[in-house]
Amino acid sequence: xxxxxxYILGSKTYQFHNLADLMAKATxxxxxxxxxxxxxxxxxxxxxxxxxxxxxxxxxxxxEALVPYEQDEITRLIMDEHDAEAxxxxxxxxxxxxxxxxxxxxxxxxxxxAVRWGITPExxxxxxxxxxxxxxxxxxxxxxVTTAFRNTIGLPGHLSTRLQPNHPxxxxxxxxxxxxxxxxxxxxxxxxxxxxxxxxxxxxxKLMQLMGEVIEKYEIPTQSCVLTHVTNTIECIEAGAxxxxxxxxxxxxxxxxxxxxxxxxxxxxxxxxxxxLKRGSVGDNxxxxxxxxxxxxxxxxxxxxxxxxxxxxxxAVARKFKPLLVxxxxxxxxxxxxxxxxxxxxxxxxxxxxxxxxGVPMGCDxxxxxxxxxxxxxxxxxxxLLGVAGCSFVMGIPGSDDIMLNYQTTSxxxxxxxxxxxxxxxxxxxxQWLTRMQIMRDADRHILNDALPEPFARSLxxxxxxxx
Amino acid sequence: MSDRKPEGVSVQPADSQxxxxxxxxxxVENPWRRLRDFTDARIGLGRAGISLPTSExxxxxxxxxxxRDAVHFPLDVQALCDALSVLPGLPQTPALQLHSxxxxxxxxxxxxxxGRVLDDASREKIIAxxxxxxxxxxxxxxxxxxxxxxxxxxxNAVAFLSPLxxxxxxEKDPWSLAPISVVEQGRVAVGDDIGELLxxxxxxxxxxxxPGLSSPDSLGLYLTWDAKPGLNxxxxxxxxxxxxxxxxxxxxxxxxxxxxREARRLKLSGVKxxxxxxxxxxxxxxxxxxxxxx
Numbered sequence: 001x002x003x004x005x006x007y008i009l010g011s012k013t014y015q016f017h018n019l020a021d022l023m024a025k026a027t028x029x030x031x032x033x034x035x036x037x038x039x040x041x042x043x044x045x046x047x048x049x050x051x052x053x054x055x056x057x058x059x060x061x062x063x064e065a066l067v068p069y070e071q072d073e074i075t076r077l078i079m080d081e082h083d084a085e086a087x088x089x090x091x092x093x094x095x096x097x098x099x100x101x102x103x104x105x106x107x108x109x110x111x112x113x114a115v116r117w118g119i120t121p122e123x124x125x126x127x128x129x130x131x132x133x134x135x136x137x138x139x140x141x142x143x144x145v146t147t148a149f150r151n152t153i154g155l156p157g158h159l160s161t162r163l164q165p166n167h168p169x170x171x172x173x174x175x176x177x178x179x180x181x182x183x184x185x186x187x188x189x190x191x192x193x194x195x196x197x198x199x200x201x202x203x204x205x206k207l208m209q210l211m212g213e214v215i216e217k218y219e220i221p222t223q224s225c226v227l228t229h230v231t232n233t234i235e236c237i238e239a240g241a242x243x244x245x246x247x248x249x250x251x252x253x254x255x256x257x258x259x260x261x262x263x264x265x266x267x268x269x270x271x272x273x274x275x276x277l278k279r280g281s282v283g284d285n286x287x288x289x290x291x292x293x294x295x296x297x298x299x300x301x302x303x304x305x306x307x308x309x310x311x312x313x314x315x316a317v318a319r320k321f322k323p324l325l326v327x328x329x330x331x332x333x334x335x336x337x338x339x340x341x342x343x344x345x346x347x348x349x350x351x352x353x354x355x356x357x358x359g360v361p362m363g364c365d366x367x368x369x370x371x372x373x374x375x376x377x378x379x380x381x382x383x384x385l386l387g388v389a390g391c392s393f394v395m396g397i398p399g400s401d402d403i404m405l406n407y408q409t410t411s412x413x414x415x416x417x418x419x420x421x422x423x424x425x426x427x428x429x430x431x432q433w434l435t436r437m438q439i440m441r442d443a444d445r446h447i448l449n450d451a452l453p454e455p456f457a458r459s460l461x462x463x464x465x466x467x468x
Numbered sequence: 469m470s471d472r473k474p475e476g477v478s479v480q481p482a483d484s485q486x487x488x489x490x491x492x493x494x495x496v497e498n499p500w501r502r503l504r505d506f507t508d509a510r511i512g513l514g515r516a517g518i519s520l521p522t523s524e525x526x527x528x529x530x531x532x533x534x535x536r537d538a539v540h541f542p543l544d545v546q547a548l549c550d551a552l553s554v555l556p557g558l559p560q561t562p563a564l565q566l567h568s569x570x571x572x573x574x575x576x577x578x579x580x581x582x583g584r585v586l587d588d589a590s591r592e593k594i595i596a597x598x599x600x601x602x603x604x605x606x607x608x609x610x611x612x613x614x615x616x617x618x619x620x621x622x623x624n625a626v627a628f629l630s631p632l633x634x635x636x637x638x639e640k641d642p643w644s645l646a647p648i649s650v651v652e653q654g655r656v657a658v659g660d661d662i663g664e665l666l667x668x669x670x671x672x673x674x675x676x677x678x679p680g681l682s683s684p685d686s687l688g689l690y691l692t693w694d695a696k697p698g699l700n701x702x703x704x705x706x707x708x709x710x711x712x713x714x715x716x717x718x719x720x721x722x723x724x725x726x727x728x729r730e731a732r733r734l735k736l737s738g739v740k741x742x743x744x745x746x747x748x749x750x751x752x753x754x755x756x757x758x759x760x761x762x
Binding site for chain 2: 031034035165166167168171172173174175176177178179180181184210213214217218334335336339369370371375376397398399400401403406407408411413416417420446448450452456459460462463
């Protein structure tokens, strides 16, 4: 079934031995593809691969599985649930035509929504490889994906934040201190989500109760999540813990997910368990997934694919379970996968575009580690670009410094910056709460109150040695 | 400058105007900054408008600069070897100066696979040692690796080894040591090569960890029993965050000794060797947090 692709350039003939090879060679340069040995060997080979890929009909992706159907449940998910009717309007296009079609005035938000389930992750990945950054931004902005639990995420013109109050020993007051800091900076509408320091069920329950009590006491229209393994969360639900969202890191091949210790059935079971709690007030999207280019290679489960194609396939897993949030943790994995600010930026825009095109509520952990060639300026750039592209949510953390996971992500201040320069707003229910609590003095102009709001002042006063 | 005043603005004395600009353009401070008693997170930073105040922005950049330097400054191998040569409890053989197959930092950062194996010259150096023979099997090979923070190694390796070697010398059942090695551009698995070539029962590897913004000097310790190429990380035990502001040298040495004894008793390391020197569940100053304690 697999076909060789050829392109004749002057006296040279370039050959790509199958579709996976062509996709990999057409991918903009990044260190993870070099590490995997699938990268184009020259800039010319990459450009030629992109021209060759542009001529491939979209239909090819329905006939030629990049990971064998028999070996991989994600390939089966993609093929079995492909919607031929939704695909009909674009069925005659090549990858190159598809780029033109997506950019055309014809492709309105409504039209893009209608073809969503006709597009496979591989089609999205392929077209993204021949799109410039501005194309990725322009089309993503037209793809509206709205989800809801206790508030509404992803409305056009809105940007939400995950409040990430991590602490290296899960100290309850340390976590509460970061939650308070975030709320008073107007953050936390996507979720209050903790990466636990110790990954066990009793620890997770303790943290769920902590967040549940804060949300209840201050009547915050948001949701909580402990980012522990899906099987732990299922146990938490069985033990009666207040689970809002179920978390899991997911990858784009069955072997990746096996290495993470779950399969599609596990996710279905967890989704059902969380739905049974009926804790959402305005919607029933109960899943929170994290992804990131390079995870399949890192698990030695990439089947010779480039890392961006593997990543896009993870969105097929995500959309199956109607998540509230999907977060591509773009710079966390390190420079052996994304070397510098330029590669991180490109990957962030690709992931956001592919996710939105496929109907995934895509947010981005705009981040880097200290051994990557990146700094705060690179993060400012990517954050601004994603804000323009209509990214659903970003992270919010005190002063950009995650003292538990040892990496830098966007801060509470950063979220207010991007909201101010772009005029984007928090989830509407949450914004009303910010005004009601007098955290925001002027929501329209994104101006915070200089004084400490009374309910929080009371809590501070109650502390030993407390004064407001 | 125009003489005309904008409409609707009252004319004020210059002093009072300047005063107003100062007053209104001030940094807004956050009274909850005192909650830093509970966390090292950068809470209560205050704000200029909605942005970071100058002092906080520059303080962050200093931390990032230190973390970057820790990654990119080469390890001063000579200074380290000089310090090791006078450390009591090490074998007389001078430290072996070794190098991975990653030729420089750029290749090290992009190709973790190259950092996991010794280059040919280093292998030959070990093979040429008279002690590296089956007859001369030793109990423990100590390997020092630059990893991702030369700073961590430079500041903490000798300071940690000193109490550890004292503990090892005091053991009833003695520990024979292979020559100590120092590896440049190395990752954790490079110790597997060395353990096998040196014919040592166990490898204790000291490595500079990925630097955090507030912890650029974190040293990691990895214990591997019966090290040989091809092992994966589940075969190792790790102790992290050894540095003055983290896990103390004495405590780290105590935990390593425990693991070494257990490894020798059970003839294994990794997930089946549990570190019972500390509890599995984290307990804290009681129940409710301050936000809901009223």
